[in-house]
Amino acid sequence: MSTTSTSLRAAASAEGEQQQTLAMLLRALKLPAFAAHHEELARRAGQEGxxxxxxxxxxxxxxxxxRRGRRIERLLKASGLSTDKTLATLEQxxxxxxxxxxxxxxxxxxxxxRAENVLAFGLPGRGKTHVVSAIGHELVQRGYEVLFIPAVLLVQxxxxxxxxxLLEKELRRLDGYDAVIIDDIGYIQQDREEMEVLFTFLAQRYERRSVLITSNLVFSQWDxxxxxxxxxxxxxxxxVHHALILELTGDSYRSEKAKSRETVDKAPRRAPGDE
Incomplete structure (x- = not known):
């Protein structure tokens, strides 16, 4: 074996060890993209100068x-948002x-x-939940921590x-969310204990954190x-003190879809071969 071949093999072995050591150090520093792509980019850097x-x-x-992609994925998983109620699927x-x-x-x-609230009012089927969910998805994409939760489950x-x-501890945990979306506040049972914990939650976030609330009850019915x-x-x-109000009026989406399905079902069907 020639001296040149031996030297080349030794150099290649040393370079391989250096690459392994570098990969270990990058993982220790929690730089997975560095570890996964540094060799590929180094080759490109050499080719393109x-x-x-x-x-x-x-x-x-x-x-x-x-890193941003992984964080958004974690935020979305923890948000409780419906995957099909996004801005893309909202019939604006x-x-x-x-x-x-x-x-x-x-x-x-x-x-x-600005620690403002968003209140979406409207009769059932007007798209309140979809609108606030779509906003929630967009907020997550911008790095905000969002929680979507039906009012009944929040109270429970x-x-x-x-x-x-452990109420104080739970309130601190909820305080970690930039925005809490409370869906269907009008369906809470008429129980004083439920009223008290909900009021405590709203008072605790007042002028500090945002809530988005959907309700089919106007303010005069909140008693x-x-x-x-x-x-x-x-x-x-x-x-209401620092709030934006969305009034969802018009026909019920669910009724419209039901009517559309009914129309399709009643439409005459052509027999095979009919023109």
């Missing part, structure tokens, strides 16, 4: 992009004109920075924490939720 700063910048941008042409105008700014998330969660003497006039007024005051 990149400078060292340019090569490093490409790696950093790739790491940040993949059926929304009232004012709501359509408000939607882009809400999706940007500025209201969260708070009641369970209270009975276990059905909070029982007495004083608590109802206090709750409304806290929710």
């Amino acid at each position: 990149w400078t060292c700063p340019h090569y490093l910048r490409q790696l950093v941008e790739l790491e940040l992009s993949e 042409e059926k929304l009232p004109a004012k709501v359509r105008r408000q939607l882009p700014a809400l999706c940007e998330g500025g209201f969260i920075e 969660r708070l009641l369970l924490a209270k009975k276990s003497l 059905r939720i909070f029982k007495d006039a004083m608590t109802t007024a206090a709750a409304i005051d806290r929710v």
